[in-house]
Amino acid sequence: MSTPVVLHTAAELAELRARLTAEGRTLALVPTMGALHQGHLALVSRARELADVVVVSIFVNPLQFGPGEDFDRYPRTLDSDVAALAEAADYVFAPDADEVYPDRVGGEAVPAQPAGPVGDLFEGASRPGHFDGVLTVVARLFDLVKPDVAVFGQKDAQQVFLVRQLITEIKLPITFEVVPTVREEDGVALSSRNRYLNEEERAAAAALPHALLAASHAALHEGVQGTREAGIRAFEQYPLVRLEYLDLVDPTTFLPVPDGHQGPVTVVVAAKVGNTRLIDTENIERLHA
Known part of the structure; x- marks a missing residue:
């Protein structure tokens, strides 16, 4: 070798x-x-x-x-x-x-x-x-x-x-x-910081990909506000996780998109799981009108 x-x-x-x-x-x-x-x-x-x-x-x-x-x-x-x-x-x-x-x-x-x-x-x-x-x-x-x-x-x-x-x-x-991001079977993005998580926290880290999935599904029939809110709501079932931000940005400017935006967006999210801070992202091709 x-x-x-x-x-x-x-x-x-x-x-x-x-x-x-x-x-x-x-x-x-x-x-x-x-x-x-x-x-x-x-x-x-x-x-x-x-x-x-x-x-x-x-x-x-x-x-x-x-x-x-x-x-x-x-x-x-x-x-x-x-x-x-x-x-x-x-x-x-x-x-x-x-x-x-x-x-x-x-x-x-x-x-x-x-x-x-x-x-x-x-x-x-x-x-x-x-x-x-x-x-x-x-x-x-x-x-x-x-x-x-x-x-x-x-x-x-x-x-x-x-x-x-x-x-x-x-x-x-x-x-x-x-x-593209490499993920575990439950969708959690691989990160060097994942090694800081105990077993309970590691399970709770699934909040981030679940929120991205919820936002992606909402984007099929919701606009900016509905898509953002769907992602944020996903955290309600994860009491160990403290959401820091979840937003939709224009991939060409990385600025938050206004209501009515119908083009591609990037969903960005950060949260603390226990004492460990994790981030994740997902690209959405187009928001519903």
Whole structure:
């Protein structure tokens, strides 16, 4: 079994990229924070179809965690992650924070990448500054790895929107690929944070996909308000779950859609199950008139 080569420095990446460019080979990047599961491996599998060489980055980015969030306890499982990527990825980039952000040790400062107004909505409203941190590390990884293709998962819909916008705005020559969410049998989206749930909480996490399903069914015969309300009502049968938001957004702007909207929508939802915060999303092709 072939295990990926683990790289830790920008210099090692630069050497790899120079060699691949000289050989005319393409590179796909799958950015992750580790604690890999089958959802991540689906991204890696898709990356393998799109490029000659696959690099998976594993970096728990401190800039996207706010005060009181789970940065310190976020699972760090590099050895098992590398083993899980056997025969799937060619390289793992697992840098220290000082390698990603050299200004911490007296190097050149990494420019921040503000997320703009959309970054202040939904996840951004619940986690101020989160998407500034996400876009800063993504831009930094793109600069270090210089991928031809970048592969992300649909579950983090707001992140997907903002990264796509970043690529467009700064005119990066990167093909952006989004892979559908991988789910458990009960519909719960795979997430590294699911490991925080006890048995009762794990069962209650089904509230999120059930709410998305309720909204999708309502969209066949309801408008914006009825679809939104159907999704929210689904949480009433899950007392362990505290809904933070459920809304319908225009996928081209990521802004909430007005009453009367009849085009495609993306349903976004976040809730706390016990002490664990989960998000999910579903695309709806068209709302009922």
